[in-house]
Amino acid sequence: MAAVKTSRGAVPHFILPLSILALLTFATLALAITTGSVSISNAELWQVLSGGGEPLHRTLVFELRLPRALSAFGAGGLLAVAGALMQVLLRNPLADPYILGLSGGAAVGALSSMLLGLSAAAVSGSAFIGAMVSALTVFGLAHGTGSWTPTRLLLTGVVIASGWGAAITFMLAVSPSDQLPGMLYWLMGDLAYARSPWPALIVLGLISIIMLPLGRSLNVLARGQMQAAALGVSVRALEWTIYIAASLLTAFAVVTAGSIGFVGLIVPHMLRLVLGNDQRLILPAAALAGGALLTLADTLARTLIAPEQLPAGVITALIGVPTFLYLLHRSR
Amino acid sequence: MLAAKNLIIDIPERNSGTPLSFEIKPGETWGVLGPNGAGKTTLLHTLAGLRKPRSGAVELAGTDIQLLRRKQVAQQLAVVFQNNGEGFPATVLETAMIGRHPFISPWDIESAEDLAIARAALQKLELGNLEHRLISTLSGGERQRLAIATALSQTPKLWLADEPSNHLDLKHQVQIMELLAEQATGNCGIVLCLHDLNLAAQWCDKILLLYPNGDACWDDADTMLATPALEKLYNQPLRSIVSDGQRYFIPLSSRNSG
Numbered sequence: 364m365a366a367v368k369t370s371r372g373a374v375p376h377f378i379l380p381l382s383i384l385a386l387l388t389f390a391t392l393a394l395a396i397t398t399g400s401v402s403i404s405n406a407e408l409w410q411v412l413s414g415g416g417e418p419l420h421r422t423l424v425f426e427l428r429l430p431r432a433l434s435a436f437g438a439g440g441l442l443a444v445a446g447a448l449m450q451v452l453l454r455n456p457l458a459d460p461y462i463l464g465l466s467g468g469a470a471v472g473a474l475s476s477m478l479l480g481l482s483a484a485a486v487s488g489s490a491f492i493g494a495m496v497s498a499l500t501v502f503g504l505a506h507g508t509g510s511w512t513p514t515r516l517l518l519t520g521v522v523i524a525s526g527w528g529a530a531i532t533f534m535l536a537v538s539p540s541d542q543l544p545g546m547l548y549w550l551m552g553d554l555a556y557a558r559s560p561w562p563a564l565i566v567l568g569l570i571s572i573i574m575l576p577l578g579r580s581l582n583v584l585a586r587g588q589m590q591a592a593a594l595g596v597s598v599r600a601l602e603w604t605i606y607i608a609a610s611l612l613t614a615f616a617v618v619t620a621g622s623i624g625f626v627g628l629i630v631p632h633m634l635r636l637v638l639g640n641d642q643r644l645i646l647p648a649a650a651l652a653g654g655a656l657l658t659l660a661d662t663l664a665r666t667l668i669a670p671e672q673l674p675a676g677v678i679t680a681l682i683g684v685p686t687f688l689y690l691l692h693r694s695r
Numbered sequence: 696m697l698a699a700k701n702l703i704i705d706i707p708e709r710n711s712g713t714p715l716s717f718e719i720k721p722g723e724t725w726g727v728l729g730p731n732g733a734g735k736t737t738l739l740h741t742l743a744g745l746r747k748p749r750s751g752a753v754e755l756a757g758t759d760i761q762l763l764r765r766k767q768v769a770q771q772l773a774v775v776f777q778n779n780g781e782g783f784p785a786t787v788l789e790t791a792m793i794g795r796h797p798f799i800s801p802w803d804i805e806s807a808e809d810l811a812i813a814r815a816a817l818q819k820l821e822l823g824n825l826e827h828r829l830i831s832t833l834s835g836g837e838r839q840r841l842a843i844a845t846a847l848s849q850t851p852k853l854w855l856a857d858e859p860s861n862h863l864d865l866k867h868q869v870q871i872m873e874l875l876a877e878q879a880t881g882n883c884g885i886v887l888c889l890h891d892l893n894l895a896a897q898w899c900d901k902i903l904l905l906y907p908n909g910d911a912c913w914d915d916a917d918t919m920l921a922t923p924a925l926e927k928l929y930n931q932p933l934r935s936i937v938s939d940g941q942r943y944f945i946p947l948s949s950r951n952s953g
Contacts, residue, residue, distance in 0.1 A: 594849070595766035641789070
């Protein structure tokens with residue numbers, strides 16, 4: 364396991380993987396911007412970015428491809444960080460951001476607005492409200508009359524999620540058929556609806572900064588609630604913070620890109636298999652790797668069978684599942 | 696250093712029992728004895744401030760432990776838990792390093808000194824050559840020693856250990872008890888929940904007997920470790936023998952004593 368490198372002290376151990384991931388991020392963003400119905404060469408991209416280039420290329424880059432690529436990056440990063448946080452909160456390496464029913468709540472919100480024929484902004488808004496309602500419901504119920512344990516939180520989340528699932532099936536069943544494709548694309552996760560990348564990027568940046576000084580406490584919490592309390596962590600406050608942060612991250616991701624699957628589960632888990640379990644490294648690494656993965660997936664989604672587009676969620680699953688299985692198989 | 700003031704631990708569906716009032720002074724080793732379910736672990740957690748008492752208080756250096764910040768408590772007091780299986784994958788060294796957590800500010804990273812303390816603790820528990828192993832690959836006894844190494848790297852003034860000899864072979868049992876005795880000599884206060892009467896007789900200065908109904912009594916080990924009282928505590932016939940001035944207790948079975 365690569366975790367052995369911790370012995371050299373934390374900082375040098377962080378720089379190399381984060382630099383590699385940052386390079387990877389730039390590479391996927393460049394690929395996303397240059398690939399499409401009109402391909403742009405790297406030289407042309409450079410001209411455009413330095414303020415010149417053809418007007419068509421400028422429009423393509425600044426109004427279509429760059430916002431979409433940044434949205435994909437933001438949503439992917441949000442999901443991966445949310446997944447990494449949920450895994451620590453539940454002490455379960457296989458938890459994902461949707462395990463507590465957030466995507467279901469968001470989907471019910473979004474599909475309701477679509478059924479009512481509301482604007483794209485209203486769809487995003489109701490998806491956000493749905494996600495937060497789900498997060499608060501699960502947390503409130505799991506909190507109950509006393510202690511909440513990861514198991515109780517998990518079970519509550521799973522039950523609420525299946526409740527949302529039933530509601531979604533019902534809505535799909537009663538929807539007029541001309542609305543179905545849009546709804547299904549939203550459910551699979553699709554960046555064609557992404558409007559502005561900024562909310563996702565700003566939330567990702569803010570929460571990463573808030574989590575920075577909490578990294579070591581997260582490492583301690585990963586050893587269990589009692590052990591963490593005995594080592595001076597205010598467990599209740601930290602768990603609340605993680606829960607709220609993960610819920611916000613997930614809600615913004617879902618609003619940006621619909622319920623993209625697998626990124627939040629696979630990216631942090633893959634990183635853990637390769638980089639070890641220091642949350643101070645895993646969280647920023649997840650932001651970069653999750654972002655890069657979804658950017659790449661979205662680029663493939665809109666080019667593989669062009670001019671038709673696939674939902675990005677299909678691609679993340681197609682890339683993620685085999686990679687994950689391979690890593691899991693190799694690790695032991 | 697650590698004092699119970701009219702303390703009644705909170706065990707559901709149990710009457711209050713004897714209020715506990717005692718002080719663990721530097722250099723003392725206390726043994727808590729009692730049958731399964733008597734509340735030894737709950738008492739230990741309450742003394743560590745991890746559980747609220749039903750009534751009364753636990754005071755750490757004169758202040759109610761519930762009013763102190765967890766970090767302040769952790770800088771003085773280490774807890775060795777009974778189950779160390781919970782949690783995420785981590786390496787042995789990473790686990791020992793978290794003992795340094797209470798001493799490092801949120802914006803800092805572990806210093807070379809912290810690393811040296813953790814490494815020394817692992818060496819002391821004979822885990823030095825396992826530092827890159829994942830905890831999940833360790834044996835029960837190795838995990839137990841790691842839990843003690845983590846507490847050791849916390850450099851506590853008070854040790855609260857729940858059955859520290861659990862899972863350990865005889866050599867390591869002796870080693871752990873010697874380590875704790877060494878800590879006591881260095882003016883640490885030590886509280887141990889124990890099942891092994893012989894370890895209690897050999898290593899503890901003070902004994903607290905905890906009965907399933909909440910009754911309790913405590914005093915010097917010499918006075919407390921009397922065969923009739925222990926037989927009543929465990930509801931189990933015992934024989935006591937003395938060898939080289941040291942007392943030993945052997946549980947009797949009606950099958951082979953008859």
